Amino acid sequence: EPEVTQTPSHQVTQMGQEVILRCVPISNHLYFYWYRQILGQKVEFLVSFYNNEISEKSEIFDDQFSVERPDGSNFTLKIRSTKLEDSAMYFCASVQNGGEKLFFGSGTQLSVL
Amino acid sequence: RKEVEQDPGPFNVPEGATVAFNCTYSNSASQSFFWYRQDCRKEPKLLMSVYSSGNEDGRFTAQLNRASQYISLLIRDSKLSDSATYLCVVTPGGNTPLVFGKGTRLSVIA
Numbered sequence: 331e332p333e334v335t336q337t338p339s340h341q342v343t344q345m346g347q348e349v350i351l352r353c354v355p356i357s358n359h360l361y362f363y364w365y366r367q368i369l370g371q372k373v374e375f376l377v378s379f380y381n382n383e384i385s386e387k388s389e390i391f392d393d394q395f396s397v398e399r400p401d402g403s404n405f406t407l408k409i410r411s412t413k414l415e416d417s418a419m420y421f422c423a424s425v426q427n428g429g430e431k432l433f434f435g436s437g438t439q440l441s442v443l
Numbered sequence: 444r445k446e447v448e449q450d451p452g453p454f455n456v457p458e459g460a461t462v463a464f465n466c467t468y469s470n471s472a473s474q475s476f477f478w479y480r481q482d483c484r485k486e487p488k489l490l491m492s493v494y495s496s497g498n499e500d501g502r503f504t505a506q507l508n509r510a511s512q513y514i515s516l517l518i519r520d521s522k523l524s525d526s527a528t529y530l531c532v533v534t535p536g537g538n539t540p541l542v543f544g545k546g547t548r549l550s551v552i553a
Contacts, residue, residue, distance in 0.1 A: 361538045373487060373530070375540040386540060421486055425538060430475070432541060434486035 332356045336435035351407045351438045353422030362405045363423040412442045447544035449531050455550045460521050464547050466514040466531030474536035478516045481528045521551045
């Protein structure tokens with residue numbers, strides 16, 4: 331089965347530092363997403379991306395967050411100045427246009443100290 | 444009001460038992476419904492979609508009641524490997540973002 335790949339699997343950073351989380355969606359998928367899950371909490375939507383632009387974002391996705399598709403394969407999430415409350419598992423996901431099954435990557439565990 | 448609410452759990456059941464999970468959703472515009480499974484510290488994985496007529500996949504049966512905005516999942520003949528958190532997920536459809544419930548943890552005991 332095709333896979334969404336995320337790197338790194340773990341990221342530890344100091345408060346106030348910038349981090350970039352990387353994802354390689356499945357090659358023929360057109361919609362890309364970032365979700366996050368704080369320990370013990372539900373999976374929360376951050377942002378969706380289609381046709382090289384943000385199609386939807388949640389209240390969580392404020393000015394410190396940005397996404398980019400710098401080339402034909404990578405999809406990145408940047409957090410400009412990390413806060414303690416950004417500590418969470420971040421999942422990338424992708425889906426074909428009109429497809430029902432969302433494929434999730436294995437996640438990046440971000441720890442902000 | 445929470446968008447997707449689930450049984451709090453945890454459910455601890457012996458092998459071979461039948462267990463049922465319930466879920467309610469608040470957005471009446473929801474069109475697509477799913478059950479996902481999540482193992483500890485892993486990504487959510489699609490278990491099954493839920494259709495209006497109800498659907499079955501092996502030991503798993505899902506039901507949808509649009510009028511009551513209620514979804515259920517029944518697991519028959521529980522296996523140790525069924526131990527996981529089960530997430531109820533809804534969306535208005537198309538490629539709109541999924542809305543997750545907090546999940547119900549199941550532990551199947553030998």
